[in-house]
Amino acid sequence: MHDSSASEAAEAKDSPLRSGPLDRSLGYRLRLAQILAYRNFEETHLDQGVAPRYLGLLSLVSANPGQPQNKLAEAVGLQKSSLVTILDRLEKDGILERGPIPEDRRAKGVWLTEKGGQVVEELSREAAAHEARMTEGLSETDRARLIEMLGVVIENLRA
């Protein structure tokens, strides 16, 4: 027994669902925004292999060359075991390479190859465009504020 008046019937057909109490929650919107953003970016770069998906990681390596895998894993929020497969793939694609770290013979450092550097540069430009699309309707100061506040949230969750 759905309480269907005319307006609700139309609503049932085509409109977005009514927000639950959680729709206004940070966690819910974080998740949804992230899923959509990720998918959207990947869909527009189907031709470029797996690199787009791991641009965050690649960019991190670019800014911190030679870091051991476990630090990279923690920084991007993945398990070190997950990173193994990813690095295997990116290494096979000639985008990065692993090498020994003199200070610790257990560890392996990660570096971008020359090709990897180009890929990161290229993708970063496209990511900026994607970024602009996502934040359409927000002023520049709002955009900066949004990113800053997300930083606060991340810090809170890391503690």
Added chain:
Amino acid sequence: MHDSSASEAAEAKDSPLRSGPLDRSLGYRLRLAQILAYRNFEETHLDQGVAPRYLGLLSLVSANPGQPQNKLAEAVGLQKSSLVTILDRLEKDGILERGPIPEDRRAKGVWLTEKGGQVVEELSREAAAHEARMTEGLSETDRARLIEMLGVVIENLRA
């Protein structure tokens, strides 16, 4: 070698990695915040089965009882095929149930059970606490603004 140049060694050892150019990007922070938030919430509710992970979905069903699966899938950003497994599980746990929709004999509507309603209520309370933890250091207006801006981003990505 390790202790002599103390500051450098300390930095290489323990500090967070330097931000890449992308660290300041929305996409990167969205992803990281979401991963951490999700994991964090789940870790503090290991005893409550799979319901915590799907609180967003359950809350949506609570606000929109009897909706067909494909609309739910779209609303939470999942494939309809993924939802099948999830609903199977939640149905088996007695949290929700599927039923026919008179208007369309292909479709199946989803409703919360009584137990499901209690679970949602209980988890929603705990989610609010989690929410507060995540936004520590933000004023109430900032928090509202953050959520609002995420809404804008979501809308942009849906278009």
Added chain:
DNA sequence: CCTATATAGTTCGACATCGAACGATACTGC
């Protein structure tokens, strides 16, 4: 009506991530 096409839910195989092992190396206290 009837045929053609679209849609709802499901199944199935591919792939990503996780967590718990494990071998190799590092560190700490004696």
Added chain:
DNA sequence: GCAGTATCGTTCGATGTCGAACTATATAGG
């Protein structure tokens, strides 16, 4: 030096999500 413990990268089995089938029903055009 040496024993015990911690850490690094890896492997492996389990689970979650995806995308491409498929079945059943719905809808549109002749």
